Amino acid sequence: HAPQALSGVVRPKSRPPSLATMDLPHCVASAPGKAILFGEHSVVHGAPAIAAALSDLRIKVSAAQLLEQRVVLDLPDLKDGRGNTVAFSVSTGELLSVVLATGIKTLGKAAPEAVVLDALDNLLGDYDRAAKQGLKPLLYLCLAILLLPERVDGLIVKAKRVKLPVGAGLGSSAAFCVASAMALIGLRKKIVGESMTGDPSDDDQRAE
Numbered sequence: 001h002a003p004q005a006l007s008g009v010v011r012p013k014s015r016p017p018s019l020a021t022m023d024l025p026h027c028v029a030s031a032p033g034k035a036i037l038f039g040e041h042s043v044v045h046g047a048p049a050i051a052a053a054l055s056d057l058r059i060k061v062s063a064a065q066l067l068e069q070r071v072v073l074d075l076p077d078l079k080d081g082r083g084n085t086v087a088f089s090v091s092t093g094e095l096l097s098v099v100l101a102t103g104i105k106t107l108g109k110a111a112p113e114a115v116v117l118d119a120l121d122n123l124l125g126d127y128d129r130a131a132k133q134g135l136k137p138l139l140y141l142c143l144a145i146l147l148l149p150e151r152v153d154g155l156i157v158k159a160k161r162v163k164l165p166v167g168a169g170l171g172s173s174a175a176f177c178v179a180s181a182m183a184l185i186g187l188r189k190k191i192v193g194e195s196m197t198g199d200p201s202d203d204d205q206r207a208e
Helices: 092-100 114-123 129-150 172-192
Strands: 026-038 050-066 070-079 085-091 154-162 204-206
Touching: 026 172, 050 172, 070 092, 070 129, 085 092, 085 129, 092 114, 092 129, 114 129, 129 154, 129 172, 154 172
Parallel strands: 026 204, 070 154
Antiparallel strands: 026 050, 050 154, 070 085
């Protein structure tokens, strides 16, 4: 069936192109899952806990600049409530206008602003809660790290699990956010010409 559209928002019918084939700046990052060994229940109330990283179970995120003025998010391992894989595409101009209409011009200096999260929630209107849990934080990171400070034309971001189960209590959400932030920060440094930590020719960044 045809892609669903909402005022410039398009649910892609096919997967975005592989980042490995792109000649534009790109960055790949990954972060591990975690297991809480002691204090799994008490830690949510602020008590100490002992945790360990699951180094071989990871989320990998690829981010690349696009010349087209669109932001494309591809989350093939995330399913919505109907069992569909989650993907999202919106024009860069519409995404920026939705956020700037809130009166906020800089993101990320404090906790995410409720008014911005509400605006993103409205932009994602017909997506269900499961899809929004992945798309909304990724959109926020794209805005805070690259789109607002640097005003790049477009972005494509793809997240994929590497052996790490999603929704199994092993920290896939945290690994997703950490890897996404690392990939976008690495891409920003390449775009503006800043040096990266470690070997600048290494596109693969790992959190341990």
